[in-house]
Amino acid sequence: MFFILLQVISLTYTWVQAPPEPQFKKYVYDETNQFKFSAKENVIVLLLDTFQTDLFSELISENAEYKNMLSGFTYYPNTVGGFPTTYASVPFILTGQYYDNSVPMQQFVKEKYLTQSIPLVLRKHNFNVGLYPMVTQTVYPSEETASNVSKIKSFTLANTTYVKDLYQTTFFRYVPHFLKKYFYKVDVLNKDPEQHGRDVNFVERAEKKSQVGETNPTFKFYHLEGAHPPYNLNEKLERVKLEGREGYKTKANAALKITEKFLGDLKRIGVYDNSIIVIIGDHGGGEKVNVNAGTANDANYTNNSVVASGLPLMLYKPMNATGQLKISKVPASLSDISSTIVSELGINEKFPGQSLLTLKEDDERQRRFMFYSWEHEYWNKEYLPTMTEYAVNGYSWNKDSWIPTYRKYSSEGLNFSPPPTYEYGNQSKFGIGGDTTKYEIWGFSTPEQGFTWTDGKGASLSIPVKKADKDLILKITGFPFLAGQVTHQRVNVKIDGKLLTQWDITSQGGWEVKIPKELTNDDVIHCNLEFLDAVSPFDMKLSDDQRVLALALQSLVIDEIK
Structure with missing residues (x-):
């Protein structure tokens, strides 16, 4: 009788605490x-x-x-x-x-x-x-x-x-x-x-059942x-x-x-x-x-x-x-x-x-897009995964049009967490333990020891800065992916959508671009790198690595030109 009573109490508690049936x-x-x-x-x-x-x-x-x-x-x-x-x-x-x-x-x-x-x-x-x-x-x-x-009346x-x-x-x-x-x-x-x-x-x-028969519009x-x-x-x-x-x-x-x-x-x-x-x-x-x-x-x-998950078909x-x-x-x-x-x-x-x-x-x-990483367990959860918001300005297929708002939405509320303002002259490092991930928007592979490979035909950095009184210089260090007929990596450097220079990279080193002070008026530097010679080791039959590689980045520095 004691164990029966214990089970009844337990079941009653479970029944009371159970959420209502959807x-x-x-x-x-x-x-x-x-x-x-x-x-x-x-x-x-x-x-x-x-x-x-x-x-x-x-x-x-x-x-x-x-x-x-x-x-x-x-x-x-x-x-x-x-x-x-x-x-x-x-x-x-x-x-x-x-x-x-x-x-x-x-x-x-x-x-x-x-x-x-x-x-x-x-x-x-x-x-x-x-x-x-x-x-x-x-x-x-x-x-x-x-x-x-119709409501289910019974289960037979x-x-x-x-x-x-x-x-x-x-x-x-x-x-x-x-x-x-x-x-x-x-x-x-x-x-x-x-x-x-x-x-x-x-x-x-x-094919078998299509017919006209409804008196009201459908x-x-x-x-x-x-x-x-x-x-x-x-x-x-x-x-x-x-x-x-x-x-x-x-x-x-x-x-x-x-x-x-x-x-x-x-x-x-x-x-x-x-x-x-x-x-x-x-x-x-x-x-x-x-x-x-x-x-x-x-x-x-x-x-x-x-970007790809946010581009659905639309015909009207x-x-x-x-x-x-x-x-x-x-x-x-x-x-x-x-x-x-x-x-x-x-x-x-x-x-x-x-x-x-x-x-x-x-x-x-x-336009607004809310990205999250999906797992099937969320079908049965009360809330969805934490959502990261993007603002899309311009043609949607263009990666440059997608800008993170740094707003994240979870069951615990809204969290606004923009990266800290970059201090001119500081060196930020890529790779494991580096601090550039807070500026990386897209086009980067998993960090490795001392560097991070770019992955794809482009990569984007968004770096909050103070409005500059002088022109700036951006310097990035690293080394290119070279193999077979790929003897150099050409890189178009765009700041706020404006093409400022092209790097022709053949060896490890550092590469610079001058940034006019006017491009810091909105307190953020949007740097997009376009890789004209990026290639996959898999496509070149060198390995099973299917990443599209151009540069292994090691560090970046932004400083005022004195």
């Missing part, structure tokens, strides 16, 4: 009318997960058919996302609101979806709203925000697949070894065949796997095993083939013209960005995971728009989607973003 576990999404549209008016958001925008530029330059399939669409390459992963990105798209770790994530999702979200607004304006998320945590299931949700084990799975597992455990293969359902190559066939299954069902939000790893689908929609950026591009091509089939179904049933259609990525893939994508120039890669087709695919380089953001939709529909609702249809290419607009 709302997304209480509802189920009905897919009966997933492909039923209105003859009058439709708004369709097709999210292709992890689709990085430069891949699209490459693919449309290689396949002219894509331009024809996207009749009436405008492509917005200069788009910045809000976050590097799905969890925060989907609410950002559908509400226009940034999450900043000030409240638990699910509380934020609930508050924003029920106060200011495109599903809520369209539901109030008599739209039939169908939400089909890939991850249920990213939307708030409620009769106020969706027409296709016999009416689910769980009984079958239980038998399957039990037999697998107890039958002789040579029979186990008949009770093992997992695809060894791709681990989860049902999930990774999700997009193909989507388009096959769309809003459809479809979240597909898109270009998300693993890279296991080719352009013929065949299951394969792929790797690297080429594998990423191949799966992105498969996502466009699926999109092509889906848009064909909309045209076939006669709802393509009377639909606003948005095709987007929720974020980039963190893969290097081909800044020359879609041009006749050779590939030139930005190898920076922060207004109602009744026609003509070949257009390209607009206006400074766009995924937060603009909700604002653009309500603006085109003539609905008097305010969202944080701007309408894509009113932006101009020469608009000066600062």
Whole structure:
């Protein structure tokens, strides 16, 4: 009796302390009318997960058919996302609101979806709203925000697949070894065949079930796997095993083939013209960005995971728009989607973003990006990882446009921690134990003993300084990466975007650049180094090192010219 009482007390305490069950576990999404549209008016958001925008530029330059399939669409390459992963990105798209770790994530999702979200607004304006998320945590299931949700009333084990799975597992455990293969359902190559066939299954069902039948206008939000790893689908929609950026591009091509089939179904049933259609990525893939994508120039890669994760695909087709695919380089953001939709529909609702249809290419607009390092355990945590904020001024593919604000957002609050002001004449050292990391923005490898390699075709330093009364001299020491036909490293040196000099480096030493005092007016020196001869030891077949190396930096000094 004592032990029973002890267990009862323990269980009661655990039950009281347990957090409430999340709302997304209480509802189920009905897919009966997933492909039923209105003859009058439709708004369709097709999210292709992890689709990085430069891949699209490459693919449309290689396949002219894509331009024809996207009749009436405008492509917005200069788009910045809000976050590097799905969890925060989907609410950002559908509400226009940034999450900043000030409240638990699910509380934020609930508050924003029920106060200011495109599903809520369209539901109030008599739209039939169908939400089909890939991850249920990213939307708030409620009769106020969706027409296709219903509360789970009971759990009847016999009416689910769980009984079958239980038998399957039990037999697998107890039958002789040579029979186990008949009770093992997992695809060894791709681990989860049902999930990774999700997009193909989507388009096959769309072909069979797409129809006109809704009396009210409709809003459809479809979240597909898109270009998300693993890279296991080719352009013929065949299951394969792929790797690297080429594998990423191949799966992105498969996502466009699926999109092509889906848009064909909309045209076939006669709802393509009377639909606003948005095709987007929720974020980039963190893969290097081909800044020359879609041009006749050779590939030139930005190898920076922060920038790459913030460059999602964005395509928008207004109602009744026609003509070949257009390209607009206006400074766009995924937060603009909700604002653009309500603006085109003539609905008097305010969202944080701007309408894509009113932006101009020469608009000066600062966009915001919140970067964090993701681990899958955060799906089940109250808060997201600590977020580092970047301000994006200028063309989003250009690394020089990305400036850290030194604001970090965690569950403990906002932390503003800019690096200390540099004292003229002091020597800062690179490498293990050095103090230059506080100035390094991008383009640097892991510190080593006495030096740090640059990694990529460029590197950036941001150094807070006092406004100078005299011109300055910046001196950097180190040694170049030289091998085979690479006999020197040419380095363009830019301060605040202005090209001041080019170093031609053939041996270990120090290299200088004169900085006019006017370039210290904003109390910070933004130094960008462009490496014209950087190369990977792997590409040169020297080693397995795939870093793109130019200089091993050892120290830097900034001083006033006397």
